[in-house]
Amino acid sequence: MELLDKLTILADAAKYDVACTSCGVNRQAVKGQLGSATSAGICHTFSADGRCVTLLKVLLSNVCSYDCAYCVNRRSNDIPRATFSARELAELTIGFYRRNYIEGLFLSSGILKNPDYTTERMCEAIHILREDYGFRGYIHAKAIPGTSEELLVRLGVLVDRMSLNIEFPSEKSLKLLAPEKAGESALRPMAFVRDGIKANYQDKRLSTVRRTRFVPAGQSTQMIVGASPESDYHILKLSASLYQRLELQRVFFSAYIPINSNPLLPATSEVSLLREHRLYQADWLMRFYEFDVDEIIDEEHPFLDPLIDPKCNWALNHIDQFPVEVNRVPYEMLLRIPGIGVRGAKRVVCARRERSLRFEDLKRLNITLKRAKYFITCNGKFADGVLFDPLSIYRELTRQAKGRRFKGVLDGQLSLFDEKSEPAPTSAFSLPASVLSSPTSVLPAALASASAKPAAQPATLPPAQTPILARRAS
Amino acid sequence: MSLAVKQEGRGGWDRGMDDVQPVYLYDGTLEGMLTAVFEAFRRKEEPLNIVEERCLQQSLLCSYIPILTDVAKAERVRNGVTTTLGERVYENLKQVFLSDDERKGGVIVRYLLYTMRKGKRACSHLANPAVDSFEDVLGQVAKEAHYMLQFVRFAQLQNGVYFSRIEPRASVVPLIMGHFATRFNIQPFMIYDARHGLSGVFDTERWWLVDARDIQEPSQTLAEDGFQALWQTFYDTIAIEERRNPTCQRNFMPKRFWGNLCEQVPPQLRNIRPKTTTPTVAARLGAPSNAAPTETTNLLPAP
Numbered sequence: 096m097e098l099l100d101k102l103t104i105l106a107d108a109a110k111y112d113v114a115c116t117s118c119g120v121n122r123q124a125v126k127g128q129l130g131s132a133t134s135a136g137i138c139h140t141f142s143a144d145g146r147c148v149t150l151l152k153v154l155l156s157n158v159c160s161y162d163c164a165y166c167v168n169r170r171s172n173d174i175p176r177a178t179f180s181a182r183e184l185a186e187l188t189i190g191f192y193r194r195n196y197i198e199g200l201f202l203s204s205g206i207l208k209n210p211d212y213t214t215e216r217m218c219e220a221i222h223i224l225r226e227d228y229g230f231r232g233y234i235h236a237k238a239i240p241g242t243s244e245e246l247l248v249r250l251g252v253l254v255d256r257m258s259l260n261i262e263f264p265s266e267k268s269l270k271l272l273a274p275e276k277a278g279e280s281a282l283r284p285m286a287f288v289r290d291g292i293k294a295n296y297q298d299k300r301l302s303t304v305r306r307t308r309f310v311p312a313g314q315s316t317q318m319i320v321g322a323s324p325e326s327d328y329h330i331l332k333l334s335a336s337l338y339q340r341l342e343l344q345r346v347f348f349s350a351y352i353p354i355n356s357n358p359l360l361p362a363t364s365e366v367s368l369l370r371e372h373r374l375y376q377a378d379w380l381m382r383f384y385e386f387d388v389d390e391i392i393d394e395e396h397p398f399l400d401p402l403i404d405p406k407c408n409w410a411l412n413h414i415d416q417f418p419v420e421v422n423r424v425p426y427e428m429l430l431r432i433p434g435i436g437v438r439g440a441k442r443v444v445c446a447r448r449e450r451s452l453r454f455e456d457l458k459r460l461n462i463t464l465k466r467a468k469y470f471i472t473c474n475g476k477f478a479d480g481v482l483f484d485p486l487s488i489y490r491e492l493t494r495q496a497k498g499r500r501f502k503g504v505l506d507g508q509l510s511l512f513d514e515k516s517e518p519a520p521t522s523a524f525s526l527p528a529s530v531l532s533s534p535t536s537v538l539p540a541a542l543a544s545a546s547a548k549p550a551a552q553p554a555t556l557p558p559a560q561t562p563i564l565a566r567r568a569s
Numbered sequence: 570m571s572l573a574v575k576q577e578g579r580g581g582w583d584r585g586m587d588d589v590q591p592v593y594l595y596d597g598t599l600e601g602m603l604t605a606v607f608e609a610f611r612r613k614e615e616p617l618n619i620v621e622e623r624c625l626q627q628s629l630l631c632s633y634i635p636i637l638t639d640v641a642k643a644e645r646v647r648n649g650v651t652t653t654l655g656e657r658v659y660e661n662l663k664q665v666f667l668s669d670d671e672r673k674g675g676v677i678v679r680y681l682l683y684t685m686r687k688g689k690r691a692c693s694h695l696a697n698p699a700v701d702s703f704e705d706v707l708g709q710v711a712k713e714a715h716y717m718l719q720f721v722r723f724a725q726l727q728n729g730v731y732f733s734r735i736e737p738r739a740s741v742v743p744l745i746m747g748h749f750a751t752r753f754n755i756q757p758f759m760i761y762d763a764r765h766g767l768s769g770v771f772d773t774e775r776w777w778l779v780d781a782r783d784i785q786e787p788s789q790t791l792a793e794d795g796f797q798a799l800w801q802t803f804y805d806t807i808a809i810e811e812r813r814n815p816t817c818q819r820n821f822m823p824k825r826f827w828g829n830l831c832e833q834v835p836p837q838l839r840n841i842r843p844k845t846t847t848p849t850v851a852a853r854l855g856a857p858s859n860a861a862p863t864e865t866t867n868l869l870p871a872p
């Protein structure tokens with residue numbers, strides 16, 4: 096098979112894996128060797144879907160002996176199969192890298208024979224790249240579920256980042272949709288990798304020698320949103336504990352996109368995409384804005400508001416803490432003002448040392464007042480035309496949102512909303528629950544009913560209705 | 570001049586024609602710019618702008634003062650800046666100087682007039698217009714340099730040199746050469762800035778800049794087509810149709826760069842040869858001698 100065809104098959108099979116970042120490790124270049132890594136990462140291009148392309152993201156092979164319901168590579172699908180030889184893959188990576196197309200390699204694979212055998216093949220390919228070609232660029236490898244710890248160690252010292260996908264926010268959904276993977280929870284190997292990373296720092300000798308450093312850029316995971324019935328609350332709680340207990344670098348969310356010759360629900364992926372977007376916003380609040388998960392979402396309102404972002408939602412729910420005076424409020428509270436980011440907050444702190452700031456000054460600091468103006472005062476005064484009233488602020492903010500990215504979805508949501516009930520002023524800020532109360536509606540009906548039955552009846556759907564999903568491997 | 574018209578509320582202009590802010594003319598070099606700054610301090614005046622002589626479009630409303638570049642004066646400004654404001658600020662100043670923004674001279678001189686008087690701490694007075702506009706231009710140049718780290722695309726020429734053509738909106742080649750020279754230290758390369766007529770050349774030992782105003786651009790080799798076809802295929806394949814979002818794509822990767830990105834060549838213009846003749850990667854990656862096709866190319870000036 097031609098290399099071009101192999102690349103097409105194996106890139107196509109890998110494209111749904113969302114974890115494409117090249118950050119987290121700083122590796123200086125060395126004379127006589129190709130490559131380096133910068134901790135901020137570099138995006139080299141942006142595909143038609145607006146996603147950053149930074150790594151050559153491919154599968155080693157899309158041959159798979161498992162049969163996960165959501166995956167295009169499942170063994171029961173009749174699709175063209177291909178496998179890279181270790182050398183082909185290494186040469187492709189080097190060729191792209193030398194032309195500044197990429198920062199490095201993202202390697203995953205279908206399960207050839209068994210997990211250990213697959214991981215061995217992956218190690219072999221990466222080993223050639225590192226040793227024979229002296230490659231010092233970024234490598235992200237997907238750890239195959241069920242791989243032995245010995246092999247995880249071998250893989251871990253070759254790569255920068257490792258990821259183990261937990262796939263679904265609950266064990267139940269995993270059992271249903273990926274029966275062969277169930278029982279091999281990703282959490283145990285994740286804890287193993289975490290301990291290995293910790294050992295890097297304890298052993299000073301190791302940490303300076305590149306080759307023996309274990310997963311220096313940390314580990315990440317991803318889960319599919321919208322294919323199983325878990326709530327945003329459940330998902331965010333889970334990711335918070337992944338950050339805290341397993342010390343993950345990133346938790347990625349991947350909107351469920353059914354690819355079906357006759358889609359049952361046309362708007363499906365759009366709703367999921369908006370949900371994914373809101374989850375990422377909440378994730379940012381936890382990672383960079385010092386929000387606690389319980390401040391963002393609670394059990395009674397288990398879904399994020401599709402109409403306004405989680406930070407605005409928090410502010411409106413805590414309107415008694417606003418308005419804040421920009422010239423006096425501490426940094427931590429600046430971070431909590433909707434529309435003000437980490438950079439903006441730092442600039443404010445820096446600039447207000449010199450003089451007390453007016454609204455014009457904020458504009459000069461590149462702070463967009465579109466959302467912020469409802470929540471702040473400058474020298475005791477509100478911006479022109481701002482009415483400090485929670486309900487009217489909510490209206491303004493949702494009006495802004497409607498004009499933007501997810502227009503179609505929101506319009507749909509709104510009309511639904513209008514029909515059902517009048518926006519009750521007091522409960523308006525926690526309206527998501529009522530609007531999006533059934534996430535299962537984004538599931539193809541067949542799958543939804545299957546998942547509703549708790550009985551262990553693993554996805555025995557009639558073939559015609561089985562959603563053929565292009566999903567990444569493993 | 571008695572024609573002076575009083576205009577109110579227009580900053581420097583409401584002082585009448587007699588003491589209108591002058592525009593300094595310099596020769597386009599960093600030393601020239603610094604000499605002009607020196608003159609502003611010496612004359613105790615704030616020039617409206619400092620512009621390069623050859624780019625000048627004379628206007629009757631301005632008075633022009635040509636500044637003769639004097640390395641000793643420039644050196645004194647450099648010393649003054651590094652001792653009062655620190656090395657870092659001097660580096661920033663050089664970076665602002667690389668900008669294409671025609672107001673950069675005025676921006677630099679106003680920044681220095683303000684900060685040199687108030688001291689190092691004034692550099693963080695972000696709400697001050699002089700500091701703000703300096704930081705603004707600085708940020709633009711840094712952004713442009715970062716774009717280049719992302720969007721430089723090399724193509725290997727027949728003589729083994731990796732060649733890249735860029736058109737940045739600031740003369741950022743000197744800012745990016747270090748990054749590429751360390752990362753790609755095993756390959757000779759050249760980054761040609763077609764907009765500013767400047768090339769950065771690296772020969773696997775060190776890098777330098779050459780004037781490239783009338784360079785003949787090399788044409789592409791057949792072997793390189795093969796690699797670009799692989800890259801284009803990968804690029805097209807990786808996009809998820811259901812998530813198509815051109816606005817987002819263009820926000821991150823403005824259209825003005827697309828002309829120099831091989832993955833953005835529309836399919837009908839791509840030179841994908843029949844599959845049976847696509848050489849394997851191994852052949853293309855091997856020693857240049859066995860991979861080199863026979864057609865001729867315009868070669869680079871020897872690095």
Ligand code: SF4
Nearest residue numbers: 159161163166568569
């Ligand atoms: S998800 Fe992985 S293990 Fe499951 S079918 Fe796909 S490639 Fe195989």
